[in-house]
Amino acid sequence: MNIALFLQMAAEACPDRRALSHHGKHYTYAQLFGAAKRAAFHFSTANCKFVSMLDTSSPAAPIALMGAAIAGVPYVPLNYRLSEEQLVPLFERISPAYLISGTRDEAYDFDDWIVQDSADFLHDVLTGEEMDVTWNEDPAAVAVQLFTSGTTGIPKAALLRHEHLVSYILGSVEFMGGLEDEAALVSVPPYHIAGISAVMSNIYACRQIVQLPDFSAREWLRLVAEESVTSAFVVPTMLTRIIEEIDTAKLDPKTFSTLNSIAYGGGKMPVPVIERALKLFPGINFTNAYGLTETSSTIALLDPDDHRAAIDHDDAAVHARLGSVGKPLPSVEIEVRNEDGKQLDPFESGEIYVRGPQVSGEYDGRSVLDNDGWFPTRDAGYLDDHGYLFLSGRADDVIVRGGENISPGEIEDLLHQHPAILDTAAIGIPSEEWGEVVALAIVVAAAHSITEEEIRSHIREHLRSSRVPEVIHFTSELPYNETGKLLRRVVREWFRIEDD
Amino acid sequence: MLKPGTRLKSAVCDAEFMIIKAGASDELTCGGVSLDESTDPVEGNADRMNGCVIGKRYINAEETIEVLCVKTGEGSLYCNDEELMTKDTKKLPSSD
Known part of the structure; x- marks a missing residue:
């Protein structure tokens, strides 16, 4: 079992079909597969324990991923935006590596390492003789190692084995399900699980991948038109910017008439944004995908029919599903449990647990699955009475005020609906009286104004009084990482500084 | 023994397979000929040449065996003399 099998099958079934487009250059499946085999040869003769990629999206990323898979060497894409201080400790954890790097290679002149410029690597593997290489067949070999973003501490190395990724793709993608003229625009970075799964699922579907290395809404829209893009995956902040760009x-x-489907995920989508998107693009199928690195990407989907039903329906329960991440994939089980591990009833909030063949739940060789194979996601949420899953934030982000658990999402969802509020984050700050109280960061919408007292009375009117914030901080922008994850740690710092 | 991940070539046609799931004593045949890991090409059993298609997953009624066809061929897959059928997968919208 090997993820490179997907590329081999695509190259077997449609060798001359367009597989990849990058900066106007195109590559076929036969070319990609030939390159992956040559890369595998380089990797297996290099005596390195890891293959690492430190660069923006380019054809080098899928080739290195598949080449490392054939060679049986873990592939470790790294975040090219990290500082040298952040990168060095990660390098120490993957030594010795075959590092394919964008521009900063001089700094990484380690003993026993092979450091190669991406362009040189591409040149080497795209040309040359047909290579016959021995394949790794061990399903339990590590295919991909991803460092978590470390929003809560030292980055953890999540391990994804071939068996997990193969289960995910076989269970969710139909081989050659893509038509010849279909093209998927991939703008998520290559070190993100969504970037990895986009490569695998589009290759297995034999659907062309159009790479957009540095996201900007203008460039995204230009590529949709130029490459006749039919589908795309975006994180919520990207969709917000695309809509803004269309407006301005x-x-x-x-x-963008070729575009027929957009999937989104990687962070919580504000309901007003998806409502606006559905009105702006009535012909597009929207899919909300919920997944984690540790689960080989998507575990639950809100499909296009659910979106349409939610927007058309007057029934509040059906309409609310626009804020849901949908139902589990057929091979995935989801449960919500309380702190004592007891399974909860519909509409009761707790921690989300997931089980299935695609779930790895393993860090640095240490499994966090329980005895029955369940993975604690650390995401908080609940299921409705029809099995739709709703997220309310990270379990660690729950605000505990005088023993009462408050989900930041409850307050944020309410405020996102307010026309004067563009964006908001609710966090817990220490309080002598209550243990923790609510603090709010608010971004006021352009051409609007709102006072602290108006915000407090709006919350008091709709939610329980414990949700009313003790402190409100107005800001021009909230801190997000490049995949749209709100950096609550940074927001917490603001209130700590205000304290002093 | 058939282990998950094992790749097998048919002796009667171009077909190739990968084992996803199998029992220790399961015996797989393609076109009536055992899927040994290395067999010289032979003539297939004409009654068992209904073909297999790349990308399809083949299972028995109990789903104790599951095989992915990774290269199309003319032979059909049998496990312990029971013809395998294709596994229907729920069509999901593309999520990445």
Whole structure:
């Protein structure tokens, strides 16, 4: 069992079909597979324990992923935005490695390492003789190692074995399900699980991947038109910016008539944004995908029919599903449990547990699955009475005020609906009286104004009084990482500084 | 023994397979000929040449065996003399 099998099958079934497009250059499946085999040869003769990639998206990423898979060497894409201080400790954990790097290679002149410029690597593997290499067949070999973003501490190395990733793809993608003229625009970075799964699922579907290395809404829209893109995956902040760009540039949505589906995930989508998107693009199928690195990407989906039903329906329960992440994939089980591990009833909030063949739940060789194979996601949420899953934030983000658990999502969801509020984050700050109290960061919408007292009375009117914030901080922007994850740690710092 | 991940070539046609799941004593045949890991090409059993298709997963009724066809061929897959059928997968919208 080996994820490179997906590429081999695509190259077997449609060798001349377009597999990849990057900066206007195109590559076929036969070319990619040939390159992956040559890369595998380089990797297996290099005596390195890891293959690492430190660069923006380019054809080097899928080739290195598949080449490392064939060679049976773990592939470790790294975040190219990290500082040298952040990178060095990660390098120590993957030594010796075959490092394919964008520009900063001089700094990484380690003993026993092979450091190669991405362009040189590509040149080496795209040309040359047909290589016959021995394949790794061990399903339990590590295919991909991803360092978590470390928003709560030292980055953890999540391990994904071939068996997990193969289960995910076989269970969710139909081989050659893509048509010849389909193209998927991939703008998530290559070190993110969504970037990895986009490569695997589109290759298995034999659907062309159009790479967008540095996301900007303008460039995204230009590529959709130029490459006749039919589908795309975006994180919520990207969708917000795309809509803004369409509005400011007064673009006619008809310009993007080839686009028929957009999947989104990687962070919580504010309901007003998806409502706006559904109105702007009535012909597009929207899918909300919920997944984690440790679960080989998607575990639950809110499908296009669910979106349409939610937007058309007057029934509050059905309409609310627009804020849901949908139902588990057929091979995945989801449970919500309380702190004592007891399974909860519908609408009761707790921690989300997941089980299935695609779930790895393993860090640095240490499994966090329980005895029955369940993975504690550390995400908090609940299921409704029809099995739709709702997220309310990270379990660690829950605000405990005088023994009462408050989900930041409850307050944020309410405020996101307010026309004067563009963005908001609710966090817990220490309180002598209550243990913790609510603090709010608010970004006021352009051409609007709102006072602290108006915010407090709005919350008091709709939610329990314990949700009313003790402190409110107005800001021009909230801190997000590049995949749209709110950096609550940074927001907490603001209130700590205000304290002093 | 058939282990998950094992790749097998048919002796009667171009077909190739990968084992996803199998029992220790299961015996797989393609076109009536055992899927040994290395067999010289032979003539297949004409009654068992209904074909297999790349990308399809083949299972028995109990789903104790599951095989992915990774290269199309003319032979059909049998396990312990029971013809395998294709596994229907729920069509899901693309999520990445």
